[in-house]
Amino acid sequence: MGFGQVQQKGTPMKTLQVGKPAPKFDLPTQHGDRLSLDSLLARGPVVLFFYPVASSGGCTKQACHFRDLGSEFEAVSAQRVGISTDDVSAQKGFTDAEGLDYPLLSDSDGAVASAYGVRRKYITPVKRATFVIGADGMVRDVITSELNFTVHADKALESLRGG
Secondary structure, X not given: OOOOOEEOOOOOOOOOOOOOEOOEXXXXXXXXXXXXXXXXXXXXXXXXXXXXXXXXHHHHHHHHHHHHOHXXXXXXXXEEEEXXXXXXXXXXXXXHHHOOOOOEEEOOOOHHHHHOOOEOOOOOOEOOEEEEEOOOOEEEEEEEOOOOOOHHHHHHHHXXXXX
């Protein structure tokens, strides 16, 4: 797959639901290397969280909460991955400013956000949503909240722990 390409069959959907296969992707990280969903899943479950804008107040709270719970995600063998439509340099600046210890992906054309059903036309580029993806590539849980920035990591952990 090329830059920003997504494997998706059929027509655009509403926010992806539990029990559906997670759309595959291959995107650049904040360091400019590429990361695919397949390579992530080879190492275990993935917590993929979409956020509207790097370095904004709410997105910083959300991303830092994922950072602060790193050892808890490690304990359940889950990988944290943030994604927004910001370019690679904005993702790098966000990572450096906040000391983020996980990949941030640049979905600059919004193709992955569209595949996951979180792309917007108005207000912000994407809905704030988190997808817990099992090692089998199936969506186990979907967490959405525009204003409760910490619920995404908390609920993802609860889901991974079987709660």
